[in-house]
Amino acid sequence: MEYINEVNLNEAIIHVLDNNGDDPVYNEYTLDLSDETYEYILKHIQKCFKDEELKYAVFNDGRNIVKELSQEYLNGQGEFIDISKQIAKQLFILMKSNGSIPSCDLMVVSISTELGPMLALLKMDYVKNYTHNIEFVDDKIGINILPQFIGLPSGGQRLQKCAFIKPILNDNKIDLMVIDKQNKSKDSDDYGSNYFISNFLGCTIIENERDVTRNFIKTAEKWTRNNLKDNADAAEVVRSSLKKKLKEEEKIDINEFSKDVFGESKDVAENFVQYVKEQGVNEQIDVDKQWVENKLKRVRLKIDKDIDVYINEETYDDNSRFEIVRNGDGTINILIKHIRNYIEK
Structure with a gap:
């Protein structure tokens, strides 16, 4: 199996895909990769590469928008922000067609590894967390706890769905690495369905030595x-x-x-x-x-x-x-x- 040990971030962007909205909220700027942000993204990527649910895959034959967009960028023929928007749009279309797919932020990251460049697609499902709310009631301070439903996964949490796409070369054994963790529901229309691999990425899992x-x-x-x-x-x-x-x-x-x-x-x-x-x-x-x-x-x-x-x-x-x-x-x-x-x- 190809193990990735060295990862460097080149650029990253995040788009908001909210099922309650009519359109994605597209970011017009790449993320400022401060030390803290860089470390946060890097931890997620490193954890994904070490995850035993990481699978090998090849793109299916035929037209494939995510494949074409990722290869356009990896071959130096497209602008990172524009391509990331188009990829986010494809995932949002699937989300709107299947209401059981939860809202998320899609993070697109250009990375360099010892095996060459890759384009990482990280589906950041929202995490429920809590904050306090301070208000004045009859000239007195009242503090309540309020739930928030748009928190991003912490660096210690494992992502449920992500992909690392390689440049497609003639001697490639694989085109991408994928994590697509399923829930336990037997309902084929549920979030645990195969939409991420089959419909969004358009790829087929292949067995590796691990x-x-x-x-x-x-x-x-x-x-x-x-x-x-x-x-x-x-x-x-x-x-x-x-x-x-x-x-x-x-x-x-x-x-x-x-x-x-x-x-x-x-x-x-x-x-x-x-x-x-x-x-x-x-x-x-x-x-x-x-x-x-x-x-x-x-x-x-x-x-x-x-x-x-x-x-x-x-x-x-x-x-x-x-x-x-x-x-x-x-x-x-x-x-x-x-x-x-x-x-x-």
């Missing part, structure tokens, strides 16, 4: 919980074997992995492979080594539903401090050794 790796880990864990829930010994073998493979191998063949883990238990091995395939996992897994490294830095163990243990990878692998002892009856003992200090929280 998605493949994560899906395999998630599927293997689900199988383990379902089939070995009363056999902690066997479950530990599956989990430790999986961690070892992820750390050591660039590719994992699920058939070979299953044979290595389950040995002569052919029925169990076949059941594992069949289940994994049914969940859409391919036989060959291209391991995203960087994601695995970050994923395994900390291990969380939920033990018998009433004990939580958080432990870093180094300690987990250090037998002088942490050890799993098999009892021979399907149960295990987990030993935390040589404790010098502990506190209660």
